[in-house]
Amino acid sequence: MDQAYPADPPLADLLNDVWLRLDPGVAERNAPARHLVLATVGRGGGGEARTVVLRAADRRQGLLCLHTDSASAKVAELTAQPLATLLLWDPPAQVQARLRCTIAARPGTDEEWQRVPDPSRRAYGGGPPPGRPILSPGDYGADADRARFTVLEAEVAEIDVLHLGGLRHLRARFARSDGWQGQWLAP
Amino acid sequence: MDQAYPADPPLADLLNDVWLRLDPGVAERNAPARHLVLATVGRGGGGEARTVVLRAADRRQGLLCLHTDSASAKVAELTAQPLATLLLWDPPAQVQARLRCTIAARPGTDEEWQRVPDPSRRAYGGGPPPGRPILSPGDYGADADRARFTVLEAEVAEIDVLHLGGLRHLRARFARSDGWQGQWLAP
Numbered sequence: 001m002d003q004a005y006p007a008d009p010p011l012a013d014l015l016n017d018v019w020l021r022l023d024p025g026v027a028e029r030n031a032p033a034r035h036l037v038l039a040t041v042g043r044g045g046g047g048e049a050r051t052v053v054l055r056a057a058d059r060r061q062g063l064l065c066l067h068t069d070s071a072s073a074k075v076a077e078l079t080a081q082p083l084a085t086l087l088l089w090d091p092p093a094q095v096q097a098r099l100r101c102t103i104a105a106r107p108g109t110d111e112e113w114q115r116v117p118d119p120s121r122r123a124y125g126g127g128p129p130p131g132r133p134i135l136s137p138g139d140y141g142a143d144a145d146r147a148r149f150t151v152l153e154a155e156v157a158e159i160d161v162l163h164l165g166g167l168r169h170l171r172a173r174f175a176r177s178d179g180w181q182g183q184w185l186a187p
Numbered sequence: 188m189d190q191a192y193p194a195d196p197p198l199a200d201l202l203n204d205v206w207l208r209l210d211p212g213v214a215e216r217n218a219p220a221r222h223l224v225l226a227t228v229g230r231g232g233g234g235e236a237r238t239v240v241l242r243a244a245d246r247r248q249g250l251l252c253l254h255t256d257s258a259s260a261k262v263a264e265l266t267a268q269p270l271a272t273l274l275l276w277d278p279p280a281q282v283q284a285r286l287r288c289t290i291a292a293r294p295g296t297d298e299e300w301q302r303v304p305d306p307s308r309r310a311y312g313g314g315p316p317p318g319r320p321i322l323s324p325g326d327y328g329a330d331a332d333r334a335r336f337t338v339l340e341a342e343v344a345e346i347d348v349l350h351l352g353g354l355r356h357l358r359a360r361f362a363r364s365d366g367w368q369g370q371w372l373a374p
Contacts, residue, residue: 008324037274039226039236042287046270049226049236051283083233087224096238100229130358132373137195137357140373170324171317186319186327 011182014161014172018097021090022064025054032090033057038066038152039085040077048077052086055151062176064099066152067108067116071129075105075150086154094165101154108149116149124149162187198369201348201359205284208277209251212241219277220244225253225339226272227264235264239273242338249363251286253339254295254303258316262292262337273341281352288341295336303336311336349374 025033035051042048056065064086068074078084082104088097113121125145134140156176163170169187174180212220222238229235243252251273255261265271269291275284300308312332321327343363350357356374361367 035276035278037224037226037236037276039224039234039272041228041232041234042270042272044270045228046268046287047226047228047234047236047272048285048287049224049234049272049274050285051274051276081233083229083231085226085229085234085236087236087238089222089224089238091222098235098237100233100235126373128373130373134371134373137355137371139371142355168324168329184321184323184326186313186315186317186321 008170011172011184014163014170015159015174015180015182017095018088018099018159018161019057019059021088021093021095021097022054022057022059025088026057032092033088036064037087037089038074039087040074041081041083042077043073043080048073050074062156062180064101064154064156066154067112067124068105068150068152069124069126069130070105070107070148070150072150073131074152078103078105078152084154094163096162096164098160098162099154099156100158100160101156103152103154105150105152107147108151112151113146113149121146121149160185195357198359198371201350201357202346202361202367202369204282205275205286205346205348206244206246208275208280208282208284209241209244209246212275213244219279220275223251223253224274224276225261226274227261228268228270229264230260230267235260237261249343249367251288251341251343253341254299254311255292255337255339256311256313256317257292257294257335257337260318261339265290265292265339271341281350283349283351285347285349286341286343287345287347288343290339290341292337292339294334295338299338300333300336305331308333308336347372 024031086099121144122142126142171185171187174182211218273286308331309329313329346361358372358374
């Protein structure tokens with residue numbers, strides 16, 4: 001096997017690269033990491049997924065934050081099974097990061113609520129609750145409800161990175177349990 | 188509540204729209220539906236997700252196909268728990284479709300294998316198997332192995348559609364069980 005491939009980056013670069021991609025997702029509307037996919041276990045026992053907006057990323061603590069409505073299905077799903085994955089896919093770079101997390105739902109703080117722009121507050125609240133059958137779209141009324149504003153705190157346990165854009169495919173896994181030292185994997 | 192919102196499309200349009208978005212994903216490299224996210228239940232019990240390439244979409248049968256390596260973790264996960272979600276997210280249109288499926292893995296047919304371009308065949312096979320620890324990227328060897336070429340057949344049971352791009356958010360669910368007649372949901 002060809003050990004001396006000139007294009008292989010140091011292992012640590014793959015971890016740095018993930019956080020460098022996550023950071024702009026918090027602030028920039030068009031960053032690839034703006035939208036992640038949150039995969040949970042559904043109440044029926046199968047895999048569930050939806051697109052979410054990244055609200056905070058803290059590399060030092062290995063923590064990501066999302067905002068949601070306390071009445072959403074994902075809160076119920078995460079309460080029953082907190083082990084979930086946040087998926088980052090950056091199409092131009094052909095980089096995928098699977099962040100395996102333990103996710104806890106907690107009420108948003110006043111400080112967090114103050115930072116939500118006025119029109120966006122209507123995403124937290126309203127009736128009937130999300131996912132409930134209605135007769136026509138007009139039977140739903142959006143309304144801001146401070147009490148339903150919920151923060152999902154995702155403590156990252158493991159990051160599985162895949163680079164498909166280079167001379168060959170690279171894959172590595174980094175785990176909190178060993179201080180993120182990392183391990184190459186077969187892609 | 189405002190029943191007579193001029194922008195509300197007929198319910199059936201939301202289902203048509205999903206299949207019209209899926210179709211180009213099969214043939215066009217840059218279609219938003221080229222890459223879906225497959226969410227499964229991991230062997231550790233939590234939600235897992237990865238990006239996959241859509242290989243076939245058949246509206247009449249309500250069937251989607253993906254290709255994979257029989258040695259990949261998703262085959263083991265789907266064998267243990269076939270209930271999974273395929274997620275379509277179309278950023279310019281701000282349309283999301285969550286396709287809840289029962290997914291079965293079967294060997295790819297000769298006809299399917301013939302349609303896989305030569306360089307892409309190396310994605311099915313190689314050693315060590317995907318996800319196995321290696322000392323350096325050079326310790327993995329890609330190799331085509333016809334015997335490991337696997338097709339994932341996803342029978343769609345339910346489609347949960349969300350439109351965020353219009354004058355107001357629209358959400359509906361369509362189910363095989365009632366002939367896909369559809370139901371508006373609170374977004």
